[in-house]
Amino acid sequence: MGSTQPSVWSAIRVTEPAGVNLAGVILDSEVLWFAATNTWIVAPERSGEAVVIDAPPDPGGIGRLLARYDLTPVALLLTHGHIDHMGGAESVRKLGAGVFVHPDDDYLTMDPVAQMRGLFGMVPPGEYLPPTQTIGLRHGMELRLAGVDFEVIHTPGHTPGHCCFLVRSEEWLFSGDQLFAGSIGRTDLPGGSFEQLAESMRDRVMPLADETRVLPGHGPETTIGTERKTNPFRGEWA
Numbered sequence: 001m002g003s004t005q006p007s008v009w010s011a012i013r014v015t016e017p018a019g020v021n022l023a024g025v026i027l028d029s030e031v032l033w034f035a036a037t038n039t040w041i042v043a044p045e046r047s048g049e050a051v052v053i054d055a056p057p058d059p060g061g062i063g064r065l066l067a068r069y070d071l072t073p074v075a076l077l078l079t080h081g082h083i084d085h086m087g088g089a090e091s092v093r094k095l096g097a098g099v100f101v102h103p104d105d106d107y108l109t110m111d112p113v114a115q116m117r118g119l120f121g122m123v124p125p126g127e128y129l130p131p132t133q134t135i136g137l138r139h140g141m142e143l144r145l146a147g148v149d150f151e152v153i154h155t156p157g158h159t160p161g162h163c164c165f166l167v168r169s170e171e172w173l174f175s176g177d178q179l180f181a182g183s184i185g186r187t188d189l190p191g192g193s194f195e196q197l198a199e200s201m202r203d204r205v206m207p208l209a210d211e212t213r214v215l216p217g218h219g220p221e222t223t224i225g226t227e228r229k230t231n232p233f234r235g236e237w238a
């Protein structure tokens, strides 16, 4: 789930689709499910292959986002195993995508129903299936997916297996629940560690260039430069 300030990210909606950037690579997102999770797609061109980043438990919403550009998902990158990011993973896998997730989050990824009980004390209506096949992420992995190169940056803290994904050619960082515009991921859920999150930020995220676009799991996008200057938690990783 979200940041240390749920009221901030739940109040903000990404209303404008990011659409097609100047270089021609499609980047777009939808805000899905009641946790208002951003699901992102990256694709070199229309009517081809796509990479999906995070899959909230709303297969219909993910399907509509892909249909907007007539895309077929070949890979699903999960930033972490929380239900609002992985609940739709099996549905995307069934469309033909490989599901990538860090094994340190298997205790979450493989038991979405237990997560729901833990978070809400009940299981809301709907189907919450774990992905039946996954591919393990490791820090430093370089993945060429749908013709786009992604670098895996393991950033434990929000969860032990949390990863960010860097598309160096475009200077895009998919930051999941590690870093938000003006906030950071909460660390009070089971497996969370504020010290680890601060360390991940200092050693692995903040060394990125100021121009890097930060495309988070909740709320609007930001840049590394903006967060370096203004993020209220910046003193923790200075």
Ligand SMILES: [Zn+2]
Pocket: 001, 002, 080, 082, 158, 177
């Ligand atoms: Zn989360």
Ligand SMILES: [Zn+2]
Pocket: 001, 002, 035, 037, 082, 084, 085, 177, 217, 218
């Ligand atoms: Zn979340």
